[in-house]
Amino acid sequence: MFSFSEQNNLFGRRCVWINGLVIAGAGPSGLAISACLKDQGIPFVVIERSDCIASLWQKRTYDRLKLHLPKRFCQLPKAQKFDIKPQFNECVQSAKFDEACKLWCVKTVSTAGSVRSETEYICQMLVVATGENVEGVIPKIEGLKEFSGEVIIHAKDYKTGVKYVYTGKNDLVVGCGNSGMEVSLDLANHNAKPSW
Numbered sequence: 001m002f003s004f005s006e007q008n009n010l011f012g013r014r015c016v017w018i019n020g021l022v023i024a025g026a027g028p029s030g031l032a033i034s035a036c037l038k039d040q041g042i043p044f045v046v047i048e049r050s051d052c053i054a055s056l057w058q059k060r061t062y063d064r065l066k067l068h069l070p071k072r073f074c075q076l077p078k079a080q081k082f083d084i085k086p087q088f089n090e091c092v093q094s095a096k097f098d099e100a101c102k103l104w105c106v107k108t109v110s111t112a113g114s115v116r117s118e119t120e121y122i123c124q125m126l127v128v129a130t131g132e133n134v135e136g137v138i139p140k141i142e143g144l145k146e147f148s149g150e151v152i153i154h155a156k157d158y159k160t161g162v163k164y165v166y167t168g169k170n171d172l173v174v175g176c177g178n179s180g181m182e183v184s185l186d187l188a189n190h191n192a193k194p195s196w
């Protein structure tokens with residue numbers, strides 16, 4: 001049923017035909033869609049640039065993170081249960097829809113090791129499930145370069161206030177979203193002196 005055929009194209013690139021969908025991203029959305037497709041026996045391949053599923057949740061969260069929503073809104077499909085095996089360390093570079101053939105051509109490059117290997121997936125449908133919060137943004141703040149205090153970190157790299165205990169210095173948290181408020185609380189719980 002899962003018909004993937006593979007060969008090299010004219011440029012020596014690996015070329016894979018997927019008789020179904022390509023899903024870009026193995027985060028919660030990509031996994032949820034994969035689980036539904038698996039249930040219905042529809043062929044797909046998941047491309048993930050990181051080396052694990054839900055990498056933002058596994059690698060970019062602070063220690064005290066807990067969801068505030070009721071459990072029923074936060075359930076993740078189990079990749080193992082649905083036998084979902086993403087192509088890890090592979091990053092989608094481009095996706096073009098060929099109007100004549102009614103097919104997508106999705107180009108990827110492997111992100112593992114030193115040898116760059118490219119692949120082209122030809123498929124009927126493409127799902128972009130690459131998330132909305134993956135890139136950390138540090139706004140351009142005047143004077144930031146000259147600031148002599150400890151280098152400011154982004155919330156994605158913050159783990160715990162343990163590091164900042166009893167320094168006697170003031171900490172400034174920029175942003176009053178969930179991350180900003182919870183980092184501030186964590187700093188306060190560790191006797192740091194946050195303002196926001």
Ligand SMILES: NC(=O)C1=CN([C@@H]2O[C@H](COP(=O)(O)OP(=O)(O)OC[C@H]3O[C@@H](n4cnc5c(N)ncnc54)[C@H](OP(=O)(O)O)[C@@H]3O)[C@@H](O)[C@H]2O)C=CC1
Pocket residue numbers: 065066067068069133139155174175176177178179180182
């Ligand atoms: N426990 C949980 O479940 C958690 C959930 N989350 C979720 O993750 C998502 C991202 O959250 P979060 O990381 O907090 O990001 P958000 O985008 O929600 O919040 C960022 C905040 O920073 C402010 N901001 C941006 N630039 C500046 C600036 N230059 N100066 C001052 N303030 C600035 C924004 O203000 P403005 O909007 O005016 O631009 C906004 O209030 C959200 O959906 C959130 O709910 C995050 C952490 C924990």
Ligand SMILES: O=C(O)C(=O)Cc1c[nH]c2ccccc12
Pocket residue numbers: 066067068069133178
């Ligand atoms: O449980 C909360 O407080 C949330 O903010 C949940 C939530 C909504 N949108 C998000 C995007 C990324 C991470 C968590 C959430």
